[in-house]
Amino acid sequence: MNIHPSMIGFDIDGVVADTVEAFISLAKNDYGIDSISPHDITDFMVEECLDMDVAIVTEIFDRLMEEPIACALKPMANSMEILHSFAQVAPLTFITARPDKAPIAAWLEKHLGGTIYKKVRLVATGEHDGKAAFIKEMALKYFVDDRVETCVKLDREGIIPIVYNQPWNQGKHNLPSIENWLAIRDLCGTNY
Ligand SMILES: [Mg+2]
Structure with missing residues (x-):
């Protein structure tokens, strides 16, 4: 090509x-969840592959959608x-x-x-x-x-x-x- x-x-x-990096950082810094590695995310629907409260997953994604700059999306x-x-x-x-x-x-x-x-x-x-x-x-x-x-x-x-x-x-x-x-x-x- x-x-x-x-x-x-x-x-x-x-x-x-790097949406995953931002997701993992927010989970860690704001929700105290520090067990996620990028390789754990084996499904596009994150809630399908992580042992995480769906409400928190939704809240983090909403924040990344609404305020990517404040979320330090890189x-x-x-x-x-x-x-x-x-x-x-x-x-x-x-x-x-x-x-x-x-x-x-x-x-x-x-x-x-x-x-x-x-x-x-x-x-x-x-x-x-x-x-x-x-x-x-x-x-x-x-x-x-x-x-x-x-x-x-x-x-x-x-x-x-x-x-x-x-x-x-x-x-x-x-x-x-x-x-x-x-x-x-x-x-x-x-x-x-
Ligand atoms: Mg994409």
Whole structure:
């Protein structure tokens, strides 16, 4: 693959944002739960694989949705530098299943910087299975996501999914996958 940055779009949680790290930190610091390791999260539905009160899981995810900056949600390693270089040749496109756009828009603006953020295309679909239509509308050919069901659906819709490897998607698909942002840059030919 030698993907031009104008052809690829990105999910946010689990791809651009290290949502699991923030989840584990909040559980530890605010709820006194210090027994979770990222590798324990073997299911996209966290409450299915962790021995944790569902109400606490829900509360932590609500906080991450509503106030990602206050929750100290961090970008994935190397993501911002690489997105910066992609932004020199194409507008960046992010399509998230988050229900509210404003909080994650503020987070992206904070981490990407205002100049790059001005050219960002950001869609919050509010549901996991509605991404294909937006990806097509934005004329993208490739999409990076960590949710297997989303990637399988995109594949059926003629979009090339790239699975961002995470403990919850390991061994559950035969689609192209990548380990980190350096691998995303390599897919784009390292020219950017
Ligand atoms: Mg995700």
